Amino acid sequence: xxxxxxxxxxxxxxxxxxxxxxxxxxxxxxxxxxxxxxxxxxxxxxxxxxxxxxxxxxxxxxxxxxxxxxxxxxxxxxxxxxxxxxxxxxxxxxxxxxxxxxxxxxxxxxxxxxxxxxxxxxxxxxxxxxxxxxxxxxxxxxxxxxxxx
Amino acid sequence: xxxxxxxxxxxxxxxxxxxxxxxxxxxxxxxxxxxxxxxxxxxxxxxxxxxxxxxxxxxxxxxxxxxxxxxxxxxxxxxxxxxxxxxxxxxxxxxxxxxxxxxxxxxxxxxxxxxxxxxxxxxxxxxxxxxxxxxxxxxxxxxxxxxxx
DNA sequence: TATTGTTATACTCTATAACTATA
DNA sequence: TATAGTTATAGAGTATAACAATA
Numbered sequence: 001x002x003x004x005x006x007x008x009x010x011x012x013x014x015x016x017x018x019x020x021x022x023x024x025x026x027x028x029x030x031x032x033x034x035x036x037x038x039x040x041x042x043x044x045x046x047x048x049x050x051x052x053x054x055x056x057x058x059x060x061x062x063x064x065x066x067x068x069x070x071x072x073x074x075x076x077x078x079x080x081x082x083x084x085x086x087x088x089x090x091x092x093x094x095x096x097x098x099x100x101x102x103x104x105x106x107x108x109x110x111x112x113x114x115x116x117x118x119x120x121x122x123x124x125x126x127x128x129x130x131x132x133x134x135x136x137x138x139x140x141x142x143x144x145x146x147x148x149x
Numbered sequence: 150x151x152x153x154x155x156x157x158x159x160x161x162x163x164x165x166x167x168x169x170x171x172x173x174x175x176x177x178x179x180x181x182x183x184x185x186x187x188x189x190x191x192x193x194x195x196x197x198x199x200x201x202x203x204x205x206x207x208x209x210x211x212x213x214x215x216x217x218x219x220x221x222x223x224x225x226x227x228x229x230x231x232x233x234x235x236x237x238x239x240x241x242x243x244x245x246x247x248x249x250x251x252x253x254x255x256x257x258x259x260x261x262x263x264x265x266x267x268x269x270x271x272x273x274x275x276x277x278x279x280x281x282x283x284x285x286x287x288x289x290x291x292x293x294x295x296x297x298x
Numbered sequence: 299t300a301t302t303g304t305t306a307t308a309c310t311c312t313a314t315a316a317c318t319a320t321a
Numbered sequence: 322t323a324t325a326g327t328t329a330t331a332g333a334g335t336a337t338a339a340c341a342a343t344a
Contacts, residue, residue, distance in 0.1 A: 007284040009272035013265040015287045020172075020263060022294050025198035027176065032195055036216055041311065042191050046181055049174035060325060067185055072312045074327060079311095096320045096325040114169060116162040122293035123158035130289050135156040137286035138164045140279050144271035145171050190334065209302060221335045223304060228334095245302040245343045 026115055034112045043068060044076055048106050051086055056099040058091070085109065175264055183261045192217060193225055197255050200235055205248040207240070234258065 035045055046066055051057050063073040077100060080086040085106035091097040123131065184194055195215055200206050212222040226249060229235040234255035240246040272280065 006277070007280045009269050009275075009280065012272065012280065012284050012287065013269050015284060015291060016268060017263045017265060019287060019291050019294060021260070022291075023169075024261060025202060025259075028180070028191075028195055028198055031177070031180070032191055032215065035191070042177075042181055042184070043311085046177055049177055053174060058325075066181065069313055070326060071314080071328080075311070091325095094321070094325080098326080110174075111170070112173060114166045116166060119165055119294070120158050120162050122290070122296075123161065126158075126289070126293060128155070130286075131156045131158065131161065133282060134286040134290060135161050135164060137279075137283040138161065138168060140275070141271070141283060142164060142168050142171075144275060145168060145268070147271075192334085207302080218336055219303060220305080220337080224334070243302080243344070247303085 023118070026118065027112075030115055031112050038109050040109065041076075043072075044080060045109070047076060047080060047100075048085060048102060048110060051100050051102045052107065052110055055101055056091075057101075058097050059100060060097075062100065080106070172267070175267065176261075179264055180261050187258050189258065190225075192221075193229060194258070196225060196229060196249075197234060197251060197259060200249050200251045201256065201259055204250055205240075206250075207246050208249060209246075211249065229255070 031045075034040075035042060040048075043066055047062055050062060050065055059073045059077060060070060062068075062077075063070050066073075068076070077086065077088060081088050083105075084103055087099075087101045087103055089099045089101065091099055126134075180191075180194075183189075184191060189197075192215055196211055199211060199214055208222045208226060209219060211217075211226075212219050215222075217225070226235065226237060230237050232254075233252055236248075236250045236252055238248045238250065240248055275283075
């Protein structure tokens with residue numbers, strides 16, 4: 001296996017983006033479906049995603065991240081708390097503020113189902129050697145990604 | 150380069166999904182940002198995506214695809230037509246119906262910016278040999294995907 | 299009679315403004 | 322005085338119901 005030139009990280013990023021773009025509209029459709037099925041607005045879902053990655057978020061922090069007003073954030077969090085998808089706990093260091101955290105129930109809604117039909121179809125005419133190399137490469141990429149998180 | 154076992158398409162799909170999942174919340178954030186900047190609702194954006202892939206859509210077809218009511222569809226399309234993002238043309242074969250099509254202006258809003266910072270960072274400690282193989286593999290994948298579209 | 303819309307109206311989500319409580 | 326958040330109210334997006342035009 002060889003390439004004629006030196007491969008740079010930027011070249012791979014560009015390649016990944018081209019592949020990713022191919023799935024873009026499919027992903028939007030899957031996301032919209034996921035939101036509808038679970039009765040979530042896009043902003044509600046975004047809140048779940050943010051508090052998943054960052055514990056003890058404040059309401060104002062979430063509002064800033066999502067470019068929403070504090071009042072809208074109150075409304076959104078109220079709904080999520082009512083549904084048991086996030087918790088609102090008093091901040092002991094600042095009695096004006098609250099910690100927003102994901103519940104187990106909320107965590108269940110994080111994953112948007114993938115639709116890989118199109119991807120699978122593209123393998124139909126692929127050589128076994130190519131499949132092996134692709135699998136190996138993606139495995140390396142996956143390990144690097146998970147390590148860097 | 151070798152693998153201990155026979156790689157199946159399903160194994161790669163699974164691997165791709167794991168990688169894709171890693172970018173999921175980042176993508177949701179980028180999408181929300183794109184929608185806000187361009188003053189689009191998720192459903193408006195979904196309509197642009199659908200009419201991009203399928204010409205001469207009817208309103209009812211779009212409503213079914215997005216699980217929206219016909220009345221909501223009328224409202225959404227009215228807005229998009231006013232902004233010049235889609236055209237509504239009479240269907241000569243059925244005078245009740247209209248063809249909805251993407252305009253050039255609408256096509257400009259299809260692409261959601263990618264954020265590959267995280268991806269690029271994961272290459273920092275990668276061997277040149279691994280970069281080469283990854284690039285080659287993704288190139289093959291990309292070609293297969295574009296061909297199958 | 300069924301289908302493709304549209305119009306009118308109610309409900310949900312977000313913004314604005316005024317406010318309370320705490321820093 | 323400034324900041325975190327809430328409450329009340331108005332505007333935008335979607336659902337429901339009733340309707341018009343065409344198949």
